[in-house]
Amino acid sequence: MFDAKSLLDQFLGGAAGAAGQDGASPKSRGGADDLLSMGRDFLGSQGQGLALGGLAGILLGSKAGRKLGKKAVSYGGLALAAGLAYKAYQNYSASKQGAPRPQTDPLPLKAPAGTSFDPARQPGGESGMAVTLLTAMIAAAKADGHIDRDEQTRIFDKIDEAGLDSEAKAFLMDELRAPLDLDKVVRAAATPEAAAEIYAVSRLAIDPDHAAEKAYLQMLAARLELDPALVDEIELAVREAQLAG
Template structure:
């Protein structure tokens, strides 16, 4: 049976120990490592298509960040960014200061019962995890079309990672579908989910190329995110890389 939460863990290489309260199983983490490639300082994270193709190591999530389950990681990044955004509006922190000036205490816990708690989201955790996966795959396609040969190579990587038939079917359906930002935007049912969808999209790609940056800029605008909040999400992602 397709478990979007577990698949999100594998894609992000997350949930390796108990910071999220739900440690990943040995089998889950083995499959995640097979999919992502283990690197010093954390598991490599780049565009989803690049990861499945095995052609791009991308950025790295730090050791602390990968201890959180994938859903908890994204929710925590969005919540942390939102808290810093609110603090900046109230003058309690200096906005736009360098990431390393914020200190070394990197914690990602979205309080239960809030709008950032996936368990409280409309449709539940499985729907949110599916939405985040779809958003990440869409972002990974922002720099160009994935052709039939690349799709065959991706399918081979899925076999190597031991993904089930339902997981492979979901990923391939999403990868084959045309890039549709309207669909991504409608996945956000609340302002908190809008921030989470943007955070997941930013985790999926590193906007070094013009097309990727343009995609993220347009996504933020379509999700109606304040530019200052977008900046805080960027800083939160960078902290996750260094944690």
């Protein structure tokens, strides 16, 4: 089995670095072609970990995961997902009870340890949860249809250059080739906490400024049976993570 936890770390941690090379956001550089060019330059000049960040940038396109603040990307991917979901759930619970909002730190990521949001306590443990979150992010990236056959071929070329082992390559290629399967994403939500984390990373993977992306997130939240008020708290937590310096 490939190291899913490490790959998730590199997806979330490296995604901001590639976008910041020249200070330009992917949208300001002109779309997928410029993203691919930026990724190629990045892959040619950096080591394997950062190369995977460039790969994630190409995969996610102009998505929100590339806009994470520096503080956010200093944490591992599992900690980030669990922390965002945990913070959102705490604030959601407080709001329902009419209590003050307990979380003021944009990234209270150490709190989930030992709680039901702790990745180690999820079915399948940390490795299983990392696979679930990677699958959810890739599915979300397909929501606007930008990963077509030609784009897949280009991404596969970058996967070959990234120095991944055969199992990691196979996982990414299989997920990219497969049609968008919301049922598969939803089935992986074995607990309410996992459902919140799946939604959080899906929101990190896309910037819902297109109708298809908005519709995907709305459908995902409904299928995961997330309370709209909790979804709003996750959205707020994600925005704060993107701004955390």
